[in-house]
Structure formats: C-alpha cells, structure tokens
Amino acid sequence: MLPSVHTPVRKASVFLSVHRSLPQSTPATVAVFASPTSWIESDAVAQCHQVAALDGMVHVAGMPDLHPGKGAPIGAAMASTVLYPFLVGSDIGCGIAVFPIKLKRAVPEKLAARFPDLDRPLDPEQDADDPAWAVLAGDVPAGHVEGLGTVGRGNHFVELARVDTVLEPDHAERLGLRAGELVLIVHSGSRGLGERILRAHTEVHGAGPAADVAAYLAMHDAAVRWGSLNRRLLAARVAHALGAEPTTPIVDECHNLVEIRDGVYLHRKGAAPGDGRDVLVAGTRGTPSYLVAAHAGAEANHSVAHGAGRKMSRADALRRGRAKHTVEELRRTPVGSLVVCGDRQLLFEEAPTAYKRIEQVVADLVAHDLATPVVTTVPLVTYKTPDVGSTPRTARHDQRRRRGRV
C-alpha cells in the first residue's frame, strides 16, 4: 500500500502522484509511476523524497520497479542541476543487452552444462580461440583489463531465452525477432571499475556533488563503455561455448548512468532510457521478460523500469526463502528453465518470489503510456555463477579461481 503522504491524482484510468517536497528554494517534484495496487515500499518512496530535498534537485521519477537502495532509491530517474555520483551508484554502466543466437537444438540440461565459467576473467591462453577477443578491437576503456568477461554477482546474469509471445509483430520484425527464436540476455555492469570511480569520489566528498564534473564524467563515460563492451564479451563467450556465432546486440541500454539532458544532470539508478529506445525489462530467474518500445516523456524523466524490482531485501529473501523453497525448485523453475548457480545463498536471494510481478511492472508502464510491449521472452537457462563441482573447495580456492589464478 502506498503511504498516506502520497496524494493520489486520477489521470484517466491510471494512478499518478505528483507533489512537492518542502522546504526548498526550488522544490523538486516527485512522481511515482505505479498503480495503487502495485507493491511499492514506503522506504523507497521516502528515499525519493530525501533525494528530492537535495540541493539543485528538479524532479524525481519513480519507476514501477522502485525499491529501497543504499541511500538512494533503485528504479528512479533523478534530474538535478547538481551532479551527485551516489545517485548513479557504484555499478556505473550496468545495463541489459539482447543478442540473437542461433542453435540447432535447445535442451536446457545440455546447454546449462556448456556455459563457461563467467566468474573467471577471459584468459589469453586458456581462451585463446575465443571470438570474444574480437570484441576488444582497440583500447579497453580506462585501461581496465581486470575482470573482463566476468558477469559479477547480485542481480547480474546471462540468460538463454526463447521469444515467446509477439505483441507488436512489425516492431519485432524490425528487430529480427520471431516467436520461437533464441536470444542471449546479458545483465552486467562495469565490475570493479565503476566501484573504484565511486569510491574515489566518496572518500573525499561522501554523498556530496562531484567537485570536478568533467573529470567525473570522463571516468563515468569510460565505465559506461566498459559495461557495454563487457556485455558483448560475455555474449560472445557464451555463444562460442554453445557452438554459435557471436552477434551484435539488438538492444543494449544502460540503467545506471548520468546524462546531461535539457541542461540538467539526469541520474538514472535502475531506470533505463525511455526516450524512443527499445529496452529489455528483465523478469526474474523463472518468469518471462518483456522487450518494450519505450516512449517516456518529461514527467517520467524520459525513463522506464529496468526489471521486476526487488520486493524483499536480500536478508528477507534468504530467511523466508529457506523456509519456503528447496534448492531444487529454484534450480528448475516453473517455466521449465534451469538456473546455474552454485551459490545457495544467492539462489535464495534471487528467488522469483523475492521480486515483484513483472506483469504488473509492465502493466504500470503501459497504463502510464511509458512503453509498449513488443515481445516476451521465456528463460531456458539462466547463468548466475558456476555450479559447484563434486570436489569440495575452500573459500580461498573459490576466490583465487574467480580471479583466474587457479
């Protein structure tokens, strides 16, 4: 239920709340694009108002996947005359890309076993014949070679999915998508690079504005390029391992970044650019995703949701999930897909029940005229982190292996 501080305003048949945060010389507006029945935590709305009270803030738009983050809400687009690095967060350049992939047969059990270890960085010797290297033509942004080709943790994943329902046939055709065809969906960011950039700022300025905007933006832009490059590396790596040709993405939008738009800094944290772009709104490890044509206007800060959005904190998902689910039912989902995840804790944290219903999130985007669904995709194999082998390993061994030293 939405907190009482919200003043619901009926707009046609949809719900939208717009109000001002006081006191401030030029008060910022807050708008949350969700229906009254959608699950939005009051803590997340409170974070929107905290952000709205910051110096220079103009407008805060909460997406239907809005949920509380560390200091700032996730699923929000925040326009300000001042650039705040913490409103982008540490995973600068995180985004979701969609790559067509052609496979003769798609048996989840067989393909799951063929996924490469995406915790291990690309190795010049071990992966010498990997076509992923071709993606690296030219310089690596910021010279950051560490972690290239790794997917990371948290909500990041690489998923082999099948195009299911085609809702906009002409648009789908333009993207080269037909029902039954396969895609790789890659959700990953700038790994250690973005984290390093935010930390360098935070150590000196905390949650304050960027002191040297040009310097921050130069590093930020490199992290955004690094993230996109890494998604291509990941897709090429997986395609190679599955015996398919690497492809270029038909969709690749970054949902953690800042851009200069209409003369202000538009920070996006878990909000994808929604101005005439195609965006993959990720479901969960066990539910469909929606590829949408986004057409969000100024009131939504030209943004759309980036996924289902967490309904439970990681701690709650772990505690409640252990009582509710077995590892087996999380590894084999209701839609028949497999989840490759050797980390039991992560499996519970990322359980579909820990997330909002993607159908409701997309319905909210549609109701507010922010996006039009083009196709749905259904997972076949979702890769999170390597399956644990039969040989017990020490934590130190796992750490070394992730860094490519074993």
Added chain:
DNA sequence: ATGTAC
C-alpha cells in the same frame, strides 16, 4: 554490486 576485511 563491489573488492576486501573479518
């Protein structure tokens, strides 16, 4: 979400 410290 992250690398690192506990």
